[in-house]
Amino acid sequence: MRAWLLALAVTTAAAQPACDxxxxxxxxxxxxxxAPLIAETLKKHNAKATFFLANEPTQTGGTxxxxxxxxxxxxxxxxxxxxxxxxxxxxVFLEDLPDAEAKVARFKVRTQAGVNPPVxxxxxxxxxxxxxxxxxxxxxxxxxRPLDPIFRxxxxxxxxxxxxxxxxxxxxxVGWSRAGFLGDELPSQTFxxxxxxxxxxxxxxxxxxxxAHLGIWERxxxxxxxVLEPLLTGLEQRGLCFAPLHDHPRxxxxxxxx
Numbered sequence: 001m002r003a004w005l006l007a008l009a010v011t012t013a014a015a016q017p018a019c020d021x022x023x024x025x026x027x028x029x030x031x032x033x034x035a036p037l038i039a040e041t042l043k044k045h046n047a048k049a050t051f052f053l054a055n056e057p058t059q060t061g062g063t064x065x066x067x068x069x070x071x072x073x074x075x076x077x078x079x080x081x082x083x084x085x086x087x088x089x090x091x092v093f094l095e096d097l098p099d100a101e102a103k104v105a106r107f108k109v110r111t112q113a114g115v116n117p118p119v120x121x122x123x124x125x126x127x128x129x130x131x132x133x134x135x136x137x138x139x140x141x142x143x144x145r146p147l148d149p150i151f152r153x154x155x156x157x158x159x160x161x162x163x164x165x166x167x168x169x170x171x172x173x174v175g176w177s178r179a180g181f182l183g184d185e186l187p188s189q190t191f192x193x194x195x196x197x198x199x200x201x202x203x204x205x206x207x208x209x210x211x212a213h214l215g216i217w218e219r220x221x222x223x224x225x226x227v228l229e230p231l232l233t234g235l236e237q238r239g240l241c242f243a244p245l246h247d248h249p250r251x252x253x254x255x256x257x258x
Contacts, residue, residue: 021206022243023235025049026176028086028152029056029064030215031114034224035072038214041224043079045232047242050174051076051214052152053135054086057114059215065135070142077143082245082255084150085135085171087128089113093157097122105161112154114217128162129169149254150174150245172254174245176211179203182231184212184223193226200227201234209248 027038027049042049055065062068077083090113097106105125112118123131136147151171153162163173183196204210212223232242246255 019241019243019247021240022247023180023204023206023240024209024245024248025242026052026152026174026209026211026245028052028154028211028213029054030213031056031217032058032060032064032069033215034222035069035214038224038228039072039076041228041232042081044229045236045242047232048079048081048244049242050082050084050148050150050245052084052086052150052174053139053147054090054113054154055088055135055138056090057116064214065138065142067142073139074143077145080244082148082150083139083145084148084152084174085132086152087154088131088134090154091123091128091131092154093159093162094120096159096161098161105165107159107162125161125165125168128165132166132169132171148246150251172251174209174251177204177208179205180208180210182210182212182223182227184219184227185216186219188219188221188223193221193223196223197227197230197234200231201238204235204240206240209245 025042025047029052053065055063058064058069060068089111091109091111094108094110097108099106107123107128108120109123110118110120132151139145139147149170149172151166152174156175158173166173179200182200183191186196212228216223245251
């Protein structure tokens with residue numbers, strides 16, 4: 001029976017067309033209102049993605065990493081997606097605060113997530129590292145799967161010192177391509193969905209890393225219900241396909257266990 005299943009898996013894999021013009025879908029956490037729709041759309045297109053997790057407020061009054069959402073994350077694990085940290089509190093880097101005497105990196109950050117009022121504060125390198133690792137610990141507790149050794153700084157803002165801090169505790173930063181900024185966090189009054197879709201279909205090219213969210217509080221006309229399905233369909237019609245970050249030539253070595 002085991003040999004038969006192995007042969008079937010090999011035959012099925014061989015039947016799948018090669019992904020020779022990949023793009024890499026990534027999603028940062030958000031209010032989670034569109035998370036079920038995004039998951040269904042990815043399954044429909046057999047598209048693998050990477051999710052970057054922070055413990056953010058949700059529309060239902062909880063947080064993205066509470067027990068309510070644990071089954072949803074377990075389902076994504078079973079589907080074979082990749083997962084990285086987005087800092088526990090969604091800390092947006094503002095500037096380095098060097099300490100000449102202690103020679104310890106410190107950072108000014110703006111903690112800003114969902115409906116919570118933003119708070120500017122200072123964190124040490126150790127605290128920033130702990131924030132990344134706290135997401136990893138929670139993800140493993142929810143799913144039984146280790147977090148991947150990648151992170152995305154909120155808003156994509158970093159410095160050399162911040163990147164070194166993260167790397168020292170096991171996390172490599174993943175940004176996004178210029179054309180891969182899908183614009184779901186922009187105001188819909190000035191950046192309507194039709195415009196964002198047209199731009200993405202025109203500009204995205206093989207190798208690009210795309211970035212959107214699992215729900216943006218401020219956007220009045222939600223992006224995912226209007227754009228995600230025609231975007232994936234349109235990219236497929238152009239001959240592009242959807243690969244996980246563990247297949248990306250820059251990041252693949254990070255996923256190989258020693």
